[in-house]
Amino acid sequence: MSxxxxxxxxxxxxxxxxxxxxxxxxxxxxxxxxxxEEQARDVVHTALATGAGYFDTAPHYGVGLSEERLGRALRGHDRAGYTLSTKVGRRLRPLAPGERAAGEGFVGTPARARVRDLSRDGIRATLEASLERLGVDAVDIVYLHDVEDHVREVYETGFPALAELRAQHVVRAIGFGMNHSDVLARLVADLDVDVVLCAGRWTLLERTAFDDLLPECERRGTSVVVGGVYNSGLLADPSPGAPYNYAPAPAALVERARQLASVCAQFDVPLKAAALRFPFGHRTVASAVVGAATPEEMAENAALFTHDIPDALWHTLVARGLLDPDLPLPLHH
Structure with missing residues (x-):
């Protein structure tokens, strides 16, 4: 058993x-x-109760609403009892009179706008505002968020600003968070980062990060946090029209996800449990962060995470051509 x-x-x-x-x-x-609000609080409390006490947020999430709610939910809890990461690269400002907010997928958000800011002062101000919303003196990890189109600024000001915060012990760990594994690989190769958060590129359906990012992380001693283990929904429920990378999944990928689910069913393993466990086959992976909108979803993810998975399941997926034979499998040792 794995x-x-x-x-x-x-x-x-x-x-x-x-x-x-x-x-x-x-x-x-x-x-x-x-x-x-109460539901958001219950999600956080369920995470703490199930041992999933690593919380990853960002100013981008609901233009500050996620940080505010997380801060309220964590109030009164021992700060040493959980790990906290947020992100920089988008500064928030109040909306001007008559200005409409850009939702970017978030609904019912505060009257604020996002501003790209990778300047040293901008990053410091962004982190200060995050700490205020979170109601804490410090976060453990700060990621530069979705900077794949701003790489020059990362090298010139963004990363130096983060490295300075780490050197001054304002934060303990720094890195990058995005879903472009090729850009992450280049940044890890060039810069001294502790951790990267890579979403959607190292999953049961995608090996991209295995080919570019993970070897670089292994060489550099950089840890990986995986996000998007369900590829935004397809691996949670592989039905026609299921979301994949935030758009409807192509038919061929839906079919492959259904075949994965079918093999998992033969071993009495939910597809979601296999999707959660798979990334841990690679030794650089430290953690998986999974979203939950209800306490039930959080509890389900925690239960799926502890599901026993026989090694035969992984070997069968390889034998059926559903996983490439060169991929590292999360086998029981």
Missing amino acids: HPPHGPRELGPSGVTVPPLGLGCAPLGNLYRAVP
Whole structure:
């Protein structure tokens, strides 16, 4: 049996540890649908209760709403009892009179606008505002967020600003968060980062990060947090029209996901459990952050994470051509 990963993992040489399962907090910022305040609080409390005490948020998520709700939900909890990451690269400002907010997938959000800002002062101001919304003195990890189209600014000001914050012990671990594994690979190769958050590129359906990012992380001693293990929905429910990378999935991928689900069913393993476990086959992976909009979803993810998976399942997926034979499998050792 493949036992679930357990126990905290250190991120690079930072001294920051994360549990293997964390909560992605975009849904707390009303991603696609409004989440009531009490429900958001219950999601966070369920994460703490199930041992998934790593919370990843960002100013981008609901233009600050996710951070505010997370801060309120964590109030009164021992700060040493959970790990917290947020992101920089988008500064928030109040809307001008008559200005309409750009939702970017979030609904019912505060009257604020996002501004791209990778300047040193902008990054410091962005982090300060995040700490205020979160109601904490410090976060453990800061990621530069979705900077794939701003790489020159990353090298010139963005990364130096983050490195300075780490050197001054304002934050303990720094890195990048995005879904472009090729850009992440280049940044990891060139810059001294503790951790990267890579969404959607190292999953049961996608090996991109295995080919470009993960070897670089292994060489550099950089840890990986995986996001998007369900590829935005297709691996959670492989039905026609299911979302994949935030758009309807192509028919061929739906069919492949259904075949994956069918093999999993033969071993009494939910597809979601296999999708959650798969990335841990690679030794650089420290944690998976998964979003949840209800406490039930969070509890389900925690239960799926502990599901026993026989090694024969992975070998069968390879034999059926559903996983490439060169991929590392999360086998029981």
